[in-house]
Structures are given as structure tokens and as C-alpha cells.
Amino acid sequence: MYIELSSSRPFTLDFTLCCGQTFRWDKQGDWWRGVVGEEAFEIRQYGKTLEFEGVNASFIESYFRLDDDLPNIFLHIDKDKNIRAAINEFKGLRILRQEPWECLISYICATYKNISAISQMLANLSRKFGEETHLDSHSFYTFPKPEKLAKAGLQELQECGLGYRAKYVSETARLVCKKAFDFERLKKTTYEKAREELLDLPGVGPKVADCVLLFSLEKLESFPVDVWIRRVILKYYTKHFSNEFIKRNSARESLSRTDYEKLSYFGRQYFGSHAGYAQEYLYHHERTHR
């Protein structure tokens, strides 16, 4: 099946799947292969054409957020020359509409790990606790259900390379099962309320919560702050902060909770209702220019 993109609907598959927002996609030749929910599918792009197998067009439009009016979002977040440079270079990068449960566990696992290590952990978890499916001759594993991870032993989780994260994953899985954690409700409520509920989960701090909100709960104003984004702000946006704040954060490795909130709040105020897009562009830009 095919989707034809018009020039008013920019999209670049490679940027979108390579920018570190998702961890379970694999590229062989032109084809990207992955699983979303129960659906294994493959997709490739040539020019303005998307070709895919395994799911229908509306699934693709939803997962890749082709419904976001990207040119209009650019107009809103285009506040200065830093962000403009990032937009010009990576135009077509889109935030994905990920599955909340998988996104939550992915970012709990992502703390203090690099992207390739995160991919490995999640592949291990899926192979061990997920269901195998096939598309053509390729085999895939779905992401394990909450019940499955809730029942898993700590030892088994650690064998997947989770380390100290194993206990957070286990406890969060249990809480999600027990309280029947309603991700759909979080999608409908405000950024602030949804964030508070996420912060109650073990292994979820402000950074993880903001990522889950942005990538899976429809909160495009969310502005996650990691080491890279902090670096960007300390480099290009110093004038929006006090001298003490800049000094403190330049000298120190760790980021205090209150300073996290200041940085994240700045992002939301400065870039507005689609600050999350600005964050992704700045993040990817900074990473690729180091």
C-alpha cells in the first residue's frame, strides 16, 4: 500500500525513526521493520511516497502523526535562529504517536543509558516476554503486556540487562495492572494532571514523565529536559535565566528537581503549545553536531 505526501505535509521517515524517540525499529536496506501494538509492519520512503505492508493507511497516518500540521507548527515554534537551523536541517521529523505502556517502560529503562543499550534491553524484554509474530519471512516480537512483566521475576528482568531498573519495571507493571492504569483517561486530561499521576510510578521522575506525555499521551507542549537539552539551553538561551542559575548549572553535573522544572517550564513558555516539537528538533540537532 502507498501514501503520497504533498509538499504541505513534509515527512522524513529516517529522521523520525532515528532521532531517539523510539527504540524498537530496525532498518534493513530501504525497509524499516517494527511492531506497534499487535501489528508488525514494514515501511519505506522514496521521495514523497511511503510504501508499507502489514497495516492500513489510517494506521500509518496515526502512528506517524501525519495529521499534525507541521508547516503550521514550524511557524509557531520558529522563535530564533537556533531552532530555525534545526528545522531547516531536519524538516520532516515528526513525533510519533506511540503506545503508552511500551513508551512508559521504554523510558523507565532509558534512564542513564545510551540509545543502543536501550534498544538492546527492550529487544531482550520483547524476545523473552512478548509474542512472536511474522510478516513475510521476518519474525517480530510484540512488546510484553503489563501482566506479563508484573509476573516476571526480578532475576529474569535483570537477565535482560535492566540492572537496577528491573525493580522499577516490575513495580510499575504491578501498579498498572492493579489500578488498571487508564492511559486513555490521561490522554484526555491536562498535561499537569497526567504528569502528576505518572510521577507516582516508581522509576518515573520528571524527565521520564515528560517523555511519556509527549510521545504517547498527546501532550505536545511537554518539553523533556535531558543532558543534551540542558546543554542547548545553557549555550543559546542564557539570557532567559539568572546568572546564578547559569553558573550553578554549568558547573554541576546533576540537575536538581527545581532546576529541571525551570528548564522545562521555560521550554513550554518560550516555544508554546507545540514545545515538544521544538525539543525534538533541538535535541536531534545538538546530538548530530557533536
Added chain:
DNA sequence: CAAGTGCCTTTATC
């Protein structure tokens, strides 16, 4: 090539 550094941080403790 070995050893050091860094990693899309959170939590516990003082």
C-alpha cells in the same frame, strides 16, 4: 588495546 568517560535519571539520605 586498556582504561576512562558518558549515557534522553531516579531515588535515598542527610
Added chain:
DNA sequence: AGATAAAGGCACT
């Protein structure tokens, strides 16, 4: 409030 330490292990230099 804020500082500090600890917590896998792997990739990269």
C-alpha cells in the same frame, strides 16, 4: 531546598 551518592553495563574514544 539542595547536595551527594549509588545504581548495570555497554559503547565509544
